[in-house]
Amino acid sequence: MSINRSAGILLPIFSLPSNYGIGTLGKQAYKFVDFLVASKQTYWQVLPVGHTSYGDSPYSCFSSVAGNPYFIDLDLLIEDKLLTKKDVSSLKVKDDEHVDYGYIYKTRYPILYKAYKNGYKKYLKEFNKFVKDNSDWLIDYAMFMAIKKHFNMKALLEWDDKDIILRKDKAMKKYSELLVDDIKYYEFIQFLFFKQFYKLKKYANDSGIKIIGDLPIYVALDSCEVWADSKQFVLDQKTKVPKEVAGISPDYFSSEGQLWGNPLYNWKYMKKTGYAWWINRVKNVSKCFDVVRIDHFRGFETYWAVKYGEKTAKYGHWVNGPSKDFIKVLKEKCKDIDFIAEDLGIIDQDVTELLEYSGFPGMRVLQCAMADDGSSYHSPHNHIENCVCYVSTHDNEPIMGWIKNTKKQDLDYAKKYFGLNKEEGYNYCFIRTGMNSVAKLFMCQIQDYLGLDDKYTINRPGNIGSWTFRLKKNALNSSLSKKIASLTHCSHRDNN
Numbered sequence: 285m286s287i288n289r290s291a292g293i294l295l296p297i298f299s300l301p302s303n304y305g306i307g308t309l310g311k312q313a314y315k316f317v318d319f320l321v322a323s324k325q326t327y328w329q330v331l332p333v334g335h336t337s338y339g340d341s342p343y344s345c346f347s348s349v350a351g352n353p354y355f356i357d358l359d360l361l362i363e364d365k366l367l368t369k370k371d372v373s374s375l376k377v378k379d380d381e382h383v384d385y386g387y388i389y390k391t392r393y394p395i396l397y398k399a400y401k402n403g404y405k406k407y408l409k410e411f412n413k414f415v416k417d418n419s420d421w422l423i424d425y426a427m428f429m430a431i432k433k434h435f436n437m438k439a440l441l442e443w444d445d446k447d448i449i450l451r452k453d454k455a456m457k458k459y460s461e462l463l464v465d466d467i468k469y470y471e472f473i474q475f476l477f478f479k480q481f482y483k484l485k486k487y488a489n490d491s492g493i494k495i496i497g498d499l500p501i502y503v504a505l506d507s508c509e510v511w512a513d514s515k516q517f518v519l520d521q522k523t524k525v526p527k528e529v530a531g532i533s534p535d536y537f538s539s540e541g542q543l544w545g546n547p548l549y550n551w552k553y554m555k556k557t558g559y560a561w562w563i564n565r566v567k568n569v570s571k572c573f574d575v576v577r578i579d580h581f582r583g584f585e586t587y588w589a590v591k592y593g594e595k596t597a598k599y600g601h602w603v604n605g606p607s608k609d610f611i612k613v614l615k616e617k618c619k620d621i622d623f624i625a626e627d628l629g630i631i632d633q634d635v636t637e638l639l640e641y642s643g644f645p646g647m648r649v650l651q652c653a654m655a656d657d658g659s660s661y662h663s664p665h666n667h668i669e670n671c672v673c674y675v676s677t678h679d680n681e682p683i684m685g686w687i688k689n690t691k692k693q694d695l696d697y698a699k700k701y702f703g704l705n706k707e708e709g710y711n712y713c714f715i716r717t718g719m720n721s722v723a724k725l726f727m728c729q730i731q732d733y734l735g736l737d738d739k740y741t742i743n744r745p746g747n748i749g750s751w752t753f754r755l756k757k758n759a760l761n762s763s764l765s766k767k768i769a770s771l772t773h774c775s776h777r778d779n780n
Contacts, residue, residue: 292327310357351477428508497573502546531597541597685738
């Protein structure tokens with residue numbers, strides 16, 4: 285791992301302030317980079333930035349590579365003369381603390397279509413090069429999205445024409461000709477997304493800030509990958525219907541487990557190809573991110589499989605994953621990429637050994653460190669250097685929400701262990717402890733620095749209505765950056 289002792293802040297792109305209802309790759313993103321620099325931070329964790337599907341989760345996307353059109357900044361399009369101020373004036377919304385995805389869905393695509401019509405000829409040479417350079421994923425994605433639009437955004441298995449679900453030659457020819465304009469449109473908005481994203485990334489990197497992005501372990505059933513490369517998945521190849529789907533086994537938190545519904549990988553087929561699909565996916569994602577955090581790392585060792593059609597994950601079973609064979613190839617083919625392994629949840633000795641074999645840093649979450657006997661590997665006295673310490677993750681309540689809602693015995697333990705006191709602020713007691721951990725990297729949600737409670741949780745696993753948290757424009761200031769910088773300096777995390 286090439287990460288030195290350092291610190292960073294977790295803030296999704298959609299959570300940035302903006303005039304148009306959702307965070308974007310525009311002015312406020314650049315201002316946040318400046319805030320990170322002033323705070324002596326080294327990393328910005330943004331979560332996945334993919335084109336989200338139903339439910340708006342960045343972990344469930346129409347493509348494992350395509351960017352989220354919602355993040356395209358409209359003011360930058362005005363600067364590029366693809367839109368006018370009049371075009372976007374009606375789209376401005378109040379400085380709200382939550383994203384209204386229904387409103388964004390209705391308003392964002394029409395204005396991006398206008399930008400496409402205004403900019404296609406202007407950027408034709410640059411656009412054609414982008415299409416050529418990204419043809420391995422872009423062509424299938426754009427056609428998939430155009431067909432979805434043609435069928436009123438129905439999911440893949442619900443399309444009205446079964447021949448195009450199965451990609452039969454006549455159907456492919458028919459729709460590629462019928463939907464040529466929409467196909468170009470979806471290609472063009474990806475051109476705009478990556479044009480803006482790469483410019484922001486260069487600014488961040490030139491400022492000394494590296495970007496951490498997430499790689500969801502699974503892809504959505506309603507995705508261009510399942511449609512275009514179905515052999516990679518455990519499907520009935522005659523119908524594209526999954527035989528089994530992904531989830532989490534029943535545990536202390538849920539007697540029925542979690543039914544995710546993602547198609548499972550055909551690891552036997554993938555092995556025969558040298559895991560080419562995975563390697564290509566990782567390399568594409570790494571163009572956006574300096575560090576790739578692999579979601580649900582334990583799924584490479586063993587994963588929970590549930591028969592398609594089940595209503596819960598209760599009656600699934602464990603299946604062996606590709607384990608060391610895949611990790612070996614991943615490290616050989618992607619040796620210049622830094623990884624973080626999300627090793628949370630049900631972790632047994634086999635998963636621990638696989639993580640050690642990979643050499644990837646795992647995660648420690650201070651919010652999960654409440655064990656009176658001191659046995660929790662999340663407790664700072666059990667941390668190792670090769671790990672990433674978090675106060676809380678995007679799947680947890682901010683620490684002030686946890687303090688408000690946790691059991692009395694856990695809070696009493698935290699008061700003793702972390703030395704919680706009101707003068708310093710409970711949240712900053714956790715932050716200081718994490719900063720002083722031996723972990724090479726310390727990451728903190730911006731909500732924890734701001735002392736926000738559970739109303740500002742990014743994701744509540746298993747619940748609809750997550751992924752809406754937004755910062756207000758005046759939330760970050762020089763006083764806060766100086767405070768963070770002081771903590772970072774005192775814990776020797778600014779010397780990198």
